[in-house]
Amino acid sequence: MSLESPLSCLTGAFTSSRLSLSHFDLDVLSGIAILFGGQAAVSALALQPLYGRIWHGWYNAPGCHAIVWELVRTLLQSSDSQYSERLALSLGIDGKKGPKYVASRSGTVMQHTRHLAYMLINSNWRGKECSPVIVGRRVSPTPMQLMIVDFKKKVLTGDDTLPPRSSKHSFLSIIAVATSIAACAGCARVEDWLSFKMILLGMVSSGITSFIMSTGRITLERLKPADGVPPGDGMLLSDNRIVILRGNEEDVNAVTKGRLRLKLKGGGYTLLLCAFIALSQVTLQLAFMPFGSLPGQIMFLLSLLVSGACNLYLSAKGDDVQSNALITLLNNPEVKTYQASSRASAAVLACLALCWDSDTPPMQVLQDIVPISPRPWKVWSEFVVGNIERKSTHFVWGIDESRNDLEDREEKLLTELVDDAHAAYDQYMKDHDIRIAIYL
Template sequence: MPFESPLSFLTGASASSRLSWSHFNLDFASGIAIFFGGKAALSALALQPLYGRIWHGWYNAPGCHAIVWELVRTLLQGSVSSYSERLSLSLGLDGKKGPKYIASRSGTVMQHTRHLAYVLNNSKWRGNECKPVVVGERRSPTPMQLIIVDLKKKVLTGNNTLPPRSSLHSSLPIIASATSIVACAICASVDDWLSFKMILLGIVSSGITSFIMCTAKITLERLKPADGVPPGDGMLLSDNRIVILRGNEEDVNAVTKGKLRLKLKGGGYTLLPCAFIALSQVTLQLVFMPFGSLPGQLMFLLSLLVSGGCNLYLSAKEDDVQSSALITLLNTPEVKTYEASSRASAAVLACLALCWESGTPPKQILKEIVPIEPRVWKAWSEFLEENIRKKSTHFMYGDNESTGDLDNREGKLLLDLIDDAHAAYDQYIKDHK
């Protein structure tokens, strides 16, 4: 055995130490990496019923522990036969609180609506018909968007399930699947069959769970209103957006009170194998993956990194995809969008949309959007009420009892409010001749 110089010995020992320390860290990393990305994994799973792609999810993904927890929690919270509501809540397909709703004809006020109203209020409306019409030129600190949704066709509920949809993001899982398959092949080429089996386990486990979820059906359940009730016209009101709903009471109720359900093809008992498979994946990968070779662990981490990135991207787009899909349940409503320069302009548009044909007193709508008790606002609201009552084709105003007591500052504000009302009034009449 040749004699080694002290310098060569120290260099070799240092390199060996770094390799051992690196390998130790990699053992640790490959063991705990599966616990990252739980929220993103749930979001990706929730998109399966919306996409309906049986080849989605066939990749080695992190975050399965979160899926196990949600599925088990769904089963433990009640009987297997009543799982559909709890499952939609667990996956985030239902359960969010929508904005306040004011029914213009009946006077009903709901402080919080349900998930579909939340989706409707937060949706990024697309298409030429949804291109906002700018109303008013005054720069106000409180601009608002107003969207008029006419529910001309019957909202799809009960047995009418939401059909799967495609999107720009629906092909992204192919990249994650290809990466996991290549990682398996590389592990086989270096004879690391342990890492090969662990990656393959992740592909099969995630794939089976995704396949079962993609066959699920999303349905909307609603309460049938009493006979003879008036149309359910009203508005969803939030800080910077007003959504006007016009249609019969039953369809508007589906938006404000409807409950979304996720029904699996095999029933609630299908959740048991899904939870067992995901739990097996987490347990086996946690126990055995640290014993893989260095190349195998690198391939395992690479597959998790790419698939986790895919899940994270899909999670970021979940609201967009969900709103685009769930609005399909409204059966292609007619939509008109306005970008009001001030809250006063938005209030005028809301009054015209809800009061012009129905005869509802505008004051009932105005008091929910703007203050009408101060003298200047009271005078302005009286002008608006008179124009709507007379069904004037142009906004008219003049002196009355309320304007006589206004000082110079209030007079200037009144002129600004009249300009807002004039712009909104004329634009609405032009669009709805």
């Protein structure tokens, strides 16, 4: 007996009497299925300018009604000159609140920063340093990660903005496109040309919209600081991560205050075209798919199921894709990453990074990270500050009269804090060749 192709077996099974319309009625389901997955469709569309590949998105996908709504809302809520900023907000390319920022030199405190700061503090991006340096050995309930980001190159903004690009998870589009093509072939085999046209319509509609978005340009806009302002050194603070920013005020502002925009050729008219195409897809599929044959409806639903699953996965991984793409806007800063065993170790590293080459008071940095009022912390912080102010090339710990008032449990905590400071201090000196530089 000859072997039949999988497609022949599948379509043959669909046309068998067991799958007759008397047993299955998918008319309603095939019509309303395109209304599911709206938010995932918008999130997947927002990734197109980050991928920059014109072949992405050429698949029959559900949720286009949500895309229509976001594009129309963008047009209604902004003028033609402001659409790019509003579009970035609507698609989620901008708009998330970043963490608290403390500028160590100017003393400026921002309770909330902008989207790029959110990406830095929440992403898995580590720059060229793939493996963080482990600092300290003890097991602490508050381990922290600390990143030192040095802006050695100018962060380009406006029309000079570097194009953000990412390739993470881009293979999923191939799966969705292949499934839609296979669904079209299945409809052609059973001669259901109505379902064939509806699937093809979805592929072309989504493909054109994705193509237009993939040619869009994301730009970074920032406020220019006043002349004579000090360097913008400071730190982004979250519960389990600290990001040290070192560089010119203008470059640091790009992270803390920068706004992202998505510019399309043709401006608002291009948005209107995308909205019309997506609306046409939703309307026609909603009106005509219930009249397709059972095999055609199943093929249609299969294409929606696979493409919807791809959109849902991309939506869940959106921040990961964005971080890998948007951080390239910072023009490849130098990054050093530490995995500190405790908050105390992270505080010492932050002090050294912000205070060693500046006149920033170390105590000011410490009090933003750790509690310095309890007696063990107060004694410990005074020795940390003293070492940094004296530019000691190794951590010096001595006897202090204030230790006589400590209870046993406080003495034990102080001993652990001193070990943390030793580990952080020695590691920082080693990594930055400070010891060698001074002796030479």
